[in-house]
Amino acid sequence: MLRLVALAAALVFAAPLVFLLQQAVTFGPPVLDALLDASALGPALRSLLLGTAVAVVTAVIGSGCAWLVTRTDLPLAPAWRLLLALPLVLPSYIGAFTLRAALSPGGLTDVVVGVSLPRVEGFAAALGVLSLLTYPYVYLLVAARLRQLPANLEEQARVLGSTPAAVVRRVVVPQVAPAVLAGALLVFLYVVSDFGAVQLLRYDTLTRAIFANLLDRPASTAYGLQLALLALVVVVGERAAAARVRRLGSGSSPRGTTGLVWSLGRLRTPAVALLGALAVGALLAPLTVLAYWAGRGIVLGEQRASSVLADPAQLLAPLAGSATAGVLAALAATVLVLPVAYLVARHRGRAPAVSNALVVSGFALPGLVIALACAFFALRGPAVAAWLYQSLPLLLLAYVVHFGAQSLRAAQVGIAAVPRSLGDAARTLGAGRLRRFLRVELPLAAPSLLAGAGLVLLSVLKELPATLLLAPPGFRTLATDVWAATEDAFWAEASVLALVLVALSAVLTWLLVLRRADALS
């Protein structure tokens, strides 16, 4: 039964893959030629290289941040918790554009600080910018897991005479490893599906190849298939690695208890300095550039930016659009992938492997492919589907297909961490499967589910290509408004709107995710 429900849910996520295959069959031999063209392998290799490098860097940064915030006596920890999650709200094209404007020759660091850096582009720049923008994937998942960890294991280890370092190595690392791996996979998928940053920083990955050849459909279909293939290979690899780390242990704390808190001591200043540097690079630098452009435009009396300030009511439509789309999609994604997450976390075999791969593939493909696939199926499906075309439910479905992998990974980590013995105990007391799930696993995994919902929420707030193609007529979000302003080079207006987007993301993340996670853990 569970298998059937999970497979049915996962089948929805197969839409983009089936669509790509259908396109390949339609265009036939030219797609095959493009696929077999040896020179076309360069973009795939670069996608793989960049995705892996960013995943490794963010695994280190994200885990370190999570540790500092949840397990040490870091000053102002609640503020850091929010600040460290926020870089995820910057759309990568805004992040890349502003970071380049901040750091490049003639930019802010050059003019204000007097440090002239080389042109920000290529592999190193893409690695840096994407790491700054995506480390929260690891951070949020690992922090959720750390909050869920039972303190008693660590206490016992300490009592038995282990050094603090040994406790971390033998107790904490094995418990946290699945979360790190899950976060790193999300980072990898984000990077290979991202277009904004690699396009602006000019690192020639598969997504750039797809977009540069958009109207040459055999070529772009071939690149799309390569991307899907790359994702599937990585997912299989991750599943194998996850099976190994999962054996190392699971454990979950009853409500109300928390893990050991470590005193930073002399390391307090360096720790704060490190987090500060991260916040400056990932958040303050882009926001300063935005504030500078906004301020400059307003001082010069730029009409559109000033009118936003004079009449904030005009922000209501995009604000409501963003909030509605983000919250509903986060909710829908969490609910829809829950059976898949349960299956993947608790069972082995073909059904979990296939559902897992299908859900994850949706995140590896660019939003544009997801949107075109949704259009394809909606207009060729039954009449009711066509009726839903370019309506809110279909847009939400596109978001779920695109970002469901994020809530899947978060939920799976949370459920896997609930010791099976608890469920077994409940079973001996006569609780059925659904009841066990609702009363035992769901409450204990709640912080992870919330983290997953938060990831989806933040992703939807900045989503652009699918929103543009599938939104109901007249439906606006802050992201589409920011895009519209940058399209016509209204920098001041774009900056004001982008700042509002960051503020909205911060408020929603705080209200719906962080505050509740506190209550739950």
Place this chain on the structure above:
Amino acid sequence: MFALIVLLSVLLPACGGVLAGGRDAVTIYSGRGSSLIGPLLEEFSASTGIPIDVRYGGSAELALLIAQEGDRTPADVFYSQSPGAVGFLAGEGRLAPLDPGVLELVDQRFRDDGGLWVGVSGRQRVLVYNTELVSELPTSVFEVVEEPFAGRVAVAPSNGSFQDFITAMRVTHGDEVAARFLQALATTGAPSYANNNAIVEAVARGEVPMGLVNHYYLHRFLAEDPDLPAANHRFAGDDIGSLLIASSVSVLEGTDEPEGARRLVEYLLDAEAQQYFAEETFEYPLALGTSPVGDVPPLDTLEVPAFDIDRLGGGLERTLELIRDSGLDG
């Protein structure tokens, strides 16, 4: 939780139906941004009483969407930033012939010979340069790959306008010349950027001295910051580097609002709308008898290459292939 699922599954389709309403509106897929074009389209709706639904997006993305939607597309009108996207849809057989009366409002260089689209406003290809860094300027676009300019002129190979420019070069000078030009850009290390905006921003900052772009981006940048040390340079005479690229409007095959669509096309070409392009978007109005404003030279006096722009639409795939093969890092 389950009550919530039930509630959502009931509520969402309901609001979907409401939001997807407006069946008798003219649906416009616009590759032009809402900041500049939105007010014009709203004015059309207000003055004619014809309701409109506008979907904004990239021209290529919207063209792909229309191709995917096929004859079930909600779109009645496609407003394209670039000839490439229109050519693609014409090739797919998705466009319906326009009213001859509308076509004649525009010089035949800026409309489709088959009557499938008509140019609305024009952007010229120019060289944007940093006035503090550059004293000597090339007279022909072919000089940008030669000394002393080689390696100092930025390009945006993945941008639709750059691709249109290369298609025009192929049509006027042949594929071989275009391929050599692209290879020379690659081997002399011409810095490439994501798009026109990125180039103008980098030139103004002084990161790169010059760049090949469309003329009107700089006007927007100067509107935000009049002190930017950047200016546009037009290549001499009928140099292909000063190509005029038209944004165009077309009506979709099988539209259920042919009358509203026709009136929209007419509206975009009437004097008032054309004046709007000249004043608000710093573009060339393409309807005969209107002139641009500011330091944008009038179309009649402007020496633009005698290039029939409707040939831009075809052969985009070949252009993309040449760009891929040149090794020019998009």
